[in-house]
Amino acid sequence: MMRPRLLMLDEPSMGLAPRLVAQNALQALNTAHRGYVLQTGAIALHDRAEALLQNEPVREAYLGY
Numbered sequence: 001m002m003r004p005r006l007l008m009l010d011e012p013s014m015g016l017a018p019r020l021v022a023q024n025a026l027q028a029l030n031t032a033h034r035g036y037v038l039q040t041g042a043i044a045l046h047d048r049a050e051a052l053l054q055n056e057p058v059r060e061a062y063l064g065y
Contacts, residue, residue, distance in 0.1 A: 009028075010038075011023075025062045025063055026053075026063050026064075029049040029052055029053050029063075030049070030053075031049075032049045033048065033049055034046065034047070034048055034049060035047065035048075035049045035052040037052075037058065037062070045058070
């Protein structure tokens with residue numbers, strides 16, 4: 001488990017105080033190779049992280065710019 005090939009996280013900060021930690025989709029996409037957008041439990045969009053960073057609807061809805 002020291003060098004996993006895949007790491008999947010879903011709401012890793014859930015339940016933590018918002019002042020201590022907040023979700024950071026921008027940081028996640030800057031770290032990841034691929035990204036997945038879930039809507040009501042289903043994959044709505046997936047692509048390379050670089051492509052998602054350039055996707056206008058993703059930027060507006062999840063990245064705040």
